Amino acid sequence: MASLVWSILAFLVVLLATTNAEVIDLQWDVDVDDTFGPSSSAQPVITINNKFPGPLINATTNDIVRVNVFNYLDEPLLFTWNGIQQRLNSWQDGVSGTNCAIKPGTNWTYAFVVKDQIGTFTYFPSINYQKVAGGFGPIRVNNRIVINVPFAKPEAEFDLLIGDWFVTDYKAIRSRLGASTEVPDMMLINGKAPYGYSTSKPYESIEVTKGKTYRLRVSNVGTVLSFNFRIQNHKMVVVETEGSYTNQTTLDSLDVHVGQSYSVLVTADQDDGDYYIVATPKMLNTTDDSPLVAKGVLHYTESGSHVSGPLPIGPDPWDVEFSVNQARSIRWNMTTGAARPNPQGTFNVSNVTLTETIILHGLQADIGGSYHYTVNNISYLTPDTPLKLADYYVNGSGVYRLGEFPIHSVNDEATYGVSVVNATHKGWHEIIFQNDLTLMDSWHLDGYGFYVVGFGDGEWTPGSRNSYNLYDPVVRSTIQVYPGGWTAVYAFLDNPGMWNLRSQHLKRWYLGQELYIRVHDDDPNPAKENPPPENLLLCGEFGEPLSPGGAVAPSPGW
Incomplete structure (x- = not known):
């Protein structure tokens, strides 16, 4: 073991040099503070270093990031790095299947390399429904100086963390989750209430200079609602999404689904003044004065007036065809480099041989009188022992069993299960996300990016492959699935580890819509996968249980 650790340290030294x-x-x-609440009502908000949202992680390709997290909450805590691929290192992923939680009053240090990545990402607490109370923040991974960015350097960059918000204590919401639909109360921009909501509450304002171009990094940090983003009288150019440079498409508005991030360029090409920044929910009827319409201000430096006039008009929130067509138009820029100088198009999928097809149906079910979400009629049951620990120390014995999860069909009866799919290392996998419900969904796979090859209505069939875009599909880590439809992705599973595949909709995730992809290589060489870190936390079979009785209660699921 010591030789493996020294090998990794030597590798990091070479990498730095x-x-x-x-x-x-x-x-x-990490603490709770009720003075940060964006509404007029006091509520507990999870802060980091007394900030909400949390601080920016601003890194460059191949930097080593070490985050020493002190947990001042009254319950266990984990952070996950949404879209950061943790190359060879799922030990740092920060979800219940890979890490023991950081207990109250203790600390733990994450250490990971943003290896071979660029782009716009976020982080957030991954257990105990804590994300609904905050704790999220932005991540930027910048190009190395030797790699050209495919657009002129902007005057400045701004992170816009936009998402739905509940004014109720997150523990109260957590305790009553069930068949009832939880409708958010507000839509926030960078933790701030909409412009005009209250004279005592701040709103978000971005200051720009006429004639200059700015990069806005827009992320949906909400838990339920997709939104459409737009700026009054200004167009935007989409240039990047979750680590991929895109073809530069000029848009009036942009749909951003739960868990997704985009970079857009905006030029201050209007008369000096103030202009609305707006995000309106998808698949929900609202009015301009609704707190569920996020409103901020684009403020020109020489502006002598206040924002005025009607909000910029966006697409009908129920127009799924608009959203699907826009999603299909987001294509990979095949000619530019990103983390590496070779063009992104070097890694095309036009001639790959598929190793496996995995079909996943997002469903809801009553299991023993308890309301749950399922994948292929299995609601994930979180064991006390993280799967990664079990996989490493006891080969999964007694914690999970391979071969039981149905990857091509839906079980007749809804049940609980510790769902693990054994995937082929360095195999091309086709994953079909089927949304059998009437609400939007979005899926995320830790450790990887998806090649987004297709969208469609109704049930996916092998014939649906005829509609795939295999020439320049964008690569991203979170993909939306429209109601009653399917989304198809390719994933090249070359990153060994135990990786979480989940709904980004927090209620669905919390109530069972997740599974784990086990990408395993028997070679113990650390070039294949890192050994456990020296500060590894132990729990479950290898330490003090997280809960009595050997397994977390199935409702709630963490």
């Missing part, structure tokens, strides 16, 4: 990478050391004090 050859790439000019840096070590970014951060300390986060």
Whole structure:
């Protein structure tokens, strides 16, 4: 084991020397504060270093990031790095299947390399329904100096974390989750209430100079609602999404689904003044003065007036065809480099041989009188022992069993299960996400990016492949699935580990819509997968249980 650790340390030294990478050391004090609430009502908000949203992680390709998290909450805590691929290192992924939670009053240090990545991402707490109370923040991974960015350097960059918000205590919401639909109360921009909501509450304002171009990094950090983003009298150029440079498409508005991130360029090409920044929910009827319409201000430096006039008109929130057509228009820029100098198009999927097809139906079910979400009629049951620990120390014995999850069909009866799919290392996998419900969904796979090859209505069939885009599908880590429809992706599973595949809709995830992809290689060489870190937390079969009785209660699921 010691030789493996020294091999990794030697690798990191070489990496730092050859790439000019840096070590970014951060300390986060995670606590609850009721003075940050965006509404007029006091509520507990999870803050990091007394900030809501949390601080920016600003890294460059191949930097080493170390985050020492001090948990001042009254319950266990984990952070996950949404879209950061954790190459060879699922030990740092920060979800219940890979890590023991950080207990109250203790700390733990995450350490990971943003290897071979660029782009716009987020982080958030992954257990105990805590994301609904905050704790989220932005991640930027910048190009190395030697890699050209496919657009002129903007005057400045702004992170816009936009998402739905509940004014009720997150523990109260967590305790009553069930068949009733929880409708959010507000839509926030960077933790701030909509413009005009209250004279005592701040709203988000971005200051720009006429004639200059700016990069806005827009992320949906909500838990339920997709939104349409737009800026009054200004167009935007989409240039990047979750680590992929896109063909540069000019849009009036942009749909952003739960868990997704985009970079857009906006030029301040209007008369000096103030202009609305707006995000309106999809598949929900609202009015301009609704707190569920996020409103901020694009403020020109020389502006002498206040924002005025009607909000910029967006697409009908129920127009699924608009949204699907826009999603299909988001294509990979095949000629530019990203984390590496070779063009993204070097990694095309036009001639790949598929190893396996996995079909996943998102459903809801009553299991023993308890309301749950399922994948192929199995609602994920979180064991006390993280799957990664079990996989490493006891080969999964007694914690999970391979071969039981149905990857091509739906079980006749809804049940609980510890769902693990054994995937082929370095195999091309086709994953079909089938949304059998009437609400939007979005799916995320830790450790990887999806090649988004197709969308369709109704039930997916092998004939649906005729509609795939295999020439320039964009690569991203979170993909939307429309009601009553399907989304198809390809994934090249070359990153060994135990990786979480989940709904980004928090209620669905919390109530069972997740599974794990086990990408395993028997070779113990650390070039294949890192060994456990020296500060590894133990729990379950290898330490003090997270809960009595050997398994977390099935409702709620963490």
